Amino acid sequence: MIQVRRAISLDAAPMARLLNAIIEKGGTTALTKTVSGDDIANMMAEQPDRSAWTVALDDQEDVVGFQWIAPHPKLPPEACDIATFVQIGRTGLGIGSKLFAASSQAAKDLGYIWINATIRADNTGGLTYYQSRGFRDWHFEENVTLDSGLVVDRVSKRYDI
Secondary structure (H helix, E strand, C coil): CCEEEECCHHHHHHHHHHHHHHHHHCCCCCCCCCCCHHHHHHHHHCCCCCCEEEEEECCCCCEEEEEEEECCCCCCCCEEEEEEEECCCCCCCCHHHHHHHHHHHHHHHCCCCEEEEEEECCCHHHHHHHHHCCCEEEEEEEEEECCCCCEEEEEEEEEEC
């Protein structure tokens, strides 16, 4: 049984391990440099009145996914950005659905009107995930160079709360 709750600083290290496994596998996230638990904790501490971090826990209370919403400098103040990460091998099991239910409510509670998700165009799983939640395409970027030097296209999708 998957449970979701607000992330706390003690979740930062397991969140970093989950994210680093995804980064090291490659192919889905625009993030290309591994992160530490301190990096995640610092990100969680940024703009706490305008962001929300949610973790998904399995029966052993291990972090199997997490999601955050936060303001983004390229978005208007009524919009927040979202990022979703689910443990490799655990996708398609409803973890993302539970995370999004919590994050969309948090976005509404924080006064946002819409949520932006920017996904690599070659990340079919991510595109499908956001599309299945009602996100619709609103912006497309070609030839974006990631920190690793890899060049990708990106699709931005919008969800109206």
